[in-house]
Every structure is written in structure tokens, then in C-alpha cells.
Amino acid sequence: MATKSAAQRRAEAKIVYDAFMATCPTRQVMATVGDKWAGLLLNAMADGPRRHGQLRVTVAGISQKMLTQTLRTLERDGLVVRTVEASVPVTVTYGLTELGATLMPILRALKTWSESHIGEIMDARDSYDGAMATAS
């Protein structure tokens, strides 16, 4: 019995957490929007639909895999639409949906906040790191 309690504890904790996740809209959205690349991609599409290749260039550093994967997630959540034009070769564009567009003001607000407070954050980091070094 004692040998099982560890695994069980873990399983139960996960259930509690999952239940919380399921009932917490904010965490759901954060999980998508706070993703490493999602924000960048949404921002890159803010001014209109973009093509796969364009996004790859615009969002410097993203791998092809993560580009596709992130776009799929955003599409699944209804924030982005994928449009296929039957040409040769086939052309695919990604753009914001109505829902995605309503999210942009918040992202922009976050961006604005970030730009106006990044200095304070950097200072805080420096003094924090400095205090650590001095504490010896």
C-alpha cells in the first residue's frame, strides 16, 4: 500500500489540477496566448493575413515545426483562420478571426505595458542579481 501512495498522490494531484484547469478560463487562454510563439504569430497577422513562408521569416527564430504546430493550436482555438487557395502551387494564408481580433487590444495593451516598464524590470533584475552577488 505504502508503495502505491506515491503514485496515487501524484495522480490525485493531477486530477485536482486538471479539474482546476478545466474550470479556469483564464488558464486555458493563458496556455495558448502565453505560448512561446503564439503571441508573436498573432502580432504578425494583426495587419492582415500572411502566408506560411512570410510568417516564418517575420517571426525570426521559429522552426518550421513550431510554426505549423502553433498555427494549428491557434486555429483549433478559433483565433486564426487557415485559407487554402487552389492554385499551383497551392497557396495558404493565415489570418485573424473575429474572435482573434477581439483579443488583439489586450495583447497590444500588454505590449504597451511591457515597453513602458521593461526598464523598471531590467533595473529590478540588476539590483536583485547585484544583491545576490554582494550577499556573499
Place this chain on the structure above:
Amino acid sequence: MATKSAAQRRAEAKIVYDAFMATCPTRQVMATVGDKWAGLLLNAMADGPRRHGQLRVTVAGISQKMLTQTLRTLERDGLVVRTVEASVPVTVTYGLTELGATLMPILRALKTWSESHIGEIMDARDSYDGAMATAS
């Protein structure tokens, strides 16, 4: 030479990405705020300072390690203050800084958006998943 290009490519890509990260305030902030637990913790402290133990209970599912680790990150970024009261046993409280407080309206906006649009997202997911299943 050819054998080195792979590693070099990677190194260069990372440099480009790091340079971008260093110059993109939004990503810096997102990296902190979009963290798995940071948002929950900030929210838990919104109504006033809380103690370590309290936070651990309030934010269901967080491990002791991640609690401490996340608090350290938030403290380093100057969003949270750690206050030690010299009592026996020692009492430690965490609260928002002025800077942290200015971020809350945005988090609240995100929370509000999430709560009012989570239904659409869920619907989008269902229809997306449904389309996948039907596509066979």
C-alpha cells in the same frame, strides 16, 4: 566543414533569437507573466500580501518547488516583494509591488476576456476536433 555547418546554423539561429528576445520587451514580460503559475500567484496576491503557506493552498496543484521558484522570478522582476518578519518562527509574506500593481488591470482584462470568450473557444475546439474525426 559540412559537418560543422549544422551546429553552426543552430548556434547562429539561437544568437538571432536571443538578440530578438533581448530587444523585445513584450516577449520578456510574456515569458514571466505567461508562465504556468505566475499569473495565478499574482492573482492570489491581488487583494493583499499572502504568506507562503497560504499561497500554496490557494493555488491548488502547485508544488513547493515551483511556488518558491516562481516567487523568486517575480521578485527578481520587481513585481513582487518578499517581506520577512523577525518572529519565531519567522514569518514571510509576499505582496505586489507598485510595478506589479500596474500590471493587474491588464491581467484582469485578460481574465475578463477569457471568461467571456471561453465558450467560443470551446466551441471552436469541438468543431475543429469534430472535423478531424469526420475527415477520415
Place this chain on the structure above:
DNA sequence: CAGGATCCCATTCGATACTG
């Protein structure tokens, strides 16, 4: 009670190669 240190598993992400 607060939290540092360690071990270890699960997930993430990138590089590469291949299909339509």
C-alpha cells in the same frame, strides 16, 4: 513554517528528411 538540494520523468522544441 519557509525553502534549498537532488533525482527523475514528461513534455517541449529543434534539426533533419521526406511527401503532395
Place this chain on the structure above:
DNA sequence: CAGTATCGAATGGGATCCTG
């Protein structure tokens, strides 16, 4: 050009034990 599949490295995060 757009996208899929696979493998390996890196990271995140949890359980446990231990200290002030």
C-alpha cells in the same frame, strides 16, 4: 511552397529529503 514524421537534446516540473 506547405506540411508531416521521427529522433534527440534541452527544459520544465514534481516528489522527496534535508536545513534554519
